[in-house]
Amino acid sequence: MSVLVDALYAMACREMYDDVLYLASILKTKDDVCLGFLQAQDRYRLMHCYALVLLERGYFSKARVILDESLPDLQKLKAIPNLDITESLESMSVADARADDELRIAKCLIKIGSFNEAIVLLERLTPRYRSGRIIVCLAECYYRTNEIGKAIKIYKELLSEFPYALHTLVRLLNLGIPPDEMKQTISDWTSESGHTVRDLLGAWWFDDWFDAQLEIVSKNRLTGLAHLKKAIARLKGNPFILRQLARVSGECGLMLEAVSYYEECFTVDPYNPEDADRYISLLLSLYKTSEAEAMLDHMVTNFRESVQTYTALAYCSRFWSSKKLAFEYAKMAQGLSSTPHVEGYLINGILMAERSSTETAISLLRKTLDMDRTRFEAYEALVNIFLKNGNLNEAENQLHNCMNVLGGTAPVFALCAKVLLNNNNEELGMQTLNHALKLSPNYLPAVYTLAHYYIKNYDYELAEAKLTSAMLEYPSHPELIRIMRSVKWKLGKLSEYRNYSKMIEEIGPFPVSDKLSFVKCDELWGLFTAEDGKGIGEKENFSKNGSFENVACSTRDDQSSEMARFWLEISRLSKIIAASAKFD
Numbered sequence: 001m002s003v004l005v006d007a008l009y010a011m012a013c014r015e016m017y018d019d020v021l022y023l024a025s026i027l028k029t030k031d032d033v034c035l036g037f038l039q040a041q042d043r044y045r046l047m048h049c050y051a052l053v054l055l056e057r058g059y060f061s062k063a064r065v066i067l068d069e070s071l072p073d074l075q076k077l078k079a080i081p082n083l084d085i086t087e088s089l090e091s092m093s094v095a096d097a098r099a100d101d102e103l104r105i106a107k108c109l110i111k112i113g114s115f116n117e118a119i120v121l122l123e124r125l126t127p128r129y130r131s132g133r134i135i136v137c138l139a140e141c142y143y144r145t146n147e148i149g150k151a152i153k154i155y156k157e158l159l160s161e162f163p164y165a166l167h168t169l170v171r172l173l174n175l176g177i178p179p180d181e182m183k184q185t186i187s188d189w190t191s192e193s194g195h196t197v198r199d200l201l202g203a204w205w206f207d208d209w210f211d212a213q214l215e216i217v218s219k220n221r222l223t224g225l226a227h228l229k230k231a232i233a234r235l236k237g238n239p240f241i242l243r244q245l246a247r248v249s250g251e252c253g254l255m256l257e258a259v260s261y262y263e264e265c266f267t268v269d270p271y272n273p274e275d276a277d278r279y280i281s282l283l284l285s286l287y288k289t290s291e292a293e294a295m296l297d298h299m300v301t302n303f304r305e306s307v308q309t310y311t312a313l314a315y316c317s318r319f320w321s322s323k324k325l326a327f328e329y330a331k332m333a334q335g336l337s338s339t340p341h342v343e344g345y346l347i348n349g350i351l352m353a354e355r356s357s358t359e360t361a362i363s364l365l366r367k368t369l370d371m372d373r374t375r376f377e378a379y380e381a382l383v384n385i386f387l388k389n390g391n392l393n394e395a396e397n398q399l400h401n402c403m404n405v406l407g408g409t410a411p412v413f414a415l416c417a418k419v420l421l422n423n424n425n426e427e428l429g430m431q432t433l434n435h436a437l438k439l440s441p442n443y444l445p446a447v448y449t450l451a452h453y454y455i456k457n458y459d460y461e462l463a464e465a466k467l468t469s470a471m472l473e474y475p476s477h478p479e480l481i482r483i484m485r486s487v488k489w490k491l492g493k494l495s496e497y498r499n500y501s502k503m504i505e506e507i508g509p510f511p512v513s514d515k516l517s518f519v520k521c522d523e524l525w526g527l528f529t530a531e532d533g534k535g536i537g538e539k540e541n542f543s544k545n546g547s548f549e550n551v552a553c554s555t556r557d558d559q560s561s562e563m564a565r566f567w568l569e570i571s572r573l574s575k576i577i578a579a580s581a582k583f584d
Helices: 002-013 017-033 040-056 060-078 097-111 115-125 132-144 148-161 166-174 179-188 197-201 203-217 221-234 239-251 255-268 276-285 289-303 307-319 323-333 342-354 358-371 376-388 392-406 410-422 426-439 444-456 460-473 478-490 494-507 519-533 540-545 548-556 561-583
Strands: none
Touching: 002 017, 002 040, 002 197, 017 040, 017 166, 017 239, 040 060, 097 115, 097 132, 115 132, 132 148, 148 166, 148 179, 166 179, 166 203, 179 203, 197 203, 203 221, 203 239, 221 239, 239 255, 239 276, 255 276, 255 289, 276 289, 276 307, 276 342, 289 307, 307 323, 307 342, 323 342, 342 358, 342 376, 358 376, 376 392, 376 410, 392 410, 410 426, 410 444, 426 444, 444 460, 444 478, 460 478, 478 494
């Protein structure tokens, strides 16, 4: 396995950080599953490289965990005389000092979002210096400026050298490289020792993982999901595969499965904020408020001013009916122009749509799809905007775009049914809706649409039957309870109507858990207020959130008494984030 560990350092020296993180995660999980298939030196080098790249990416807490895990191997190796175990990423430098300086300038241009200027500089460097760092940087600029053909050419070169660069492999597939061509690339490559990619990585998990990627880009998400389940059964606990399982499950409308995979992912990989905001959004959509609050606590404690934390706070503020506060956080959730955050643009677009700022909402949602064309929620929000404004043609166009990208999933069919029913095409709309529910029997938007259709047509018994089935999965979901209460009234079942009314009263309009506890945050807050008393630090680094306190106060007065506790906690969270800037 020295070949793959050497490859990690080679890719790190080219700054192929996403590929390093993916492969290092796979190798670490494989070593755990196979009870130490790596020798001590290779395992230490793997963990060391993994930690270095995590530090480069700013994942300090996770890097610390990885370094701690590598200490036993380090102690063993130190006992071996004349063994050099010192490696770093300093060998990244290009040969010429002037070229190295120009590369630094290009990176500064990229950081401020000036990709075209960076491209001019990098293209001038590449004929003279065939440095891997320059080429990778140039490919990223091409990718960001939608010069896809040029980006693909470089990514293919990288993959021919490093066919185990799994992130690059997936990116090429998503950019439209035919699956057959990718299969050929992987099957044809052999190492100097005669090993294939399958030999090096392990066919026992790689075949299913690779087949899953091919099926997903071919719009066969359910088949891809089945392959991913086989891969994770063999490579248990790998966070990258778990994260993809959660995403694809959600795209297929299997929401409880998605929650389960995210929960496992953040159990084994708690210090990576990727998808944490998406997870919170999913939890809130299912009214799993206790879990969402616990995750928010974890994010604020560990990820401080990350865009994921701002996005999560925006989702929570929206859920607890403080749109004004949600906008404050959503602005910060978008990230920098050089590193825009997909989820931040999505929540901004959704909030703007709810405020009837149609043009701005459409622009933000389209930007979301430019960054991630598989984001179903963006298509859904766009379709809803166009339906609300009576623009059926645009709604149908967005729906077709969605189907072309995601294929036939339960959410896509449910959205299609909504458009058809809105256009009074009831027969085809109901066929489509039933197909959605066949794929995912308890996909909530489809359940809502079907229940409302039955109620509209006075088929209360059918509505009652469907809601009863859905409530077996979601027994305390407030929206289902409200619709069921209405159905019980229509059926004249007054006793049951009163029972459901009582359930709604117990839940309340905004179910804030009594178990809400930010113990760690309270401790941090005590530390920060103590430092404030000494006059240490300024809050100017967080001036963009300076209006939070006033917003919270003005909004809090409008809420019911049960909301007071929530606003107090959210206010504390904001202060914690503000104070944390002093220590960065």
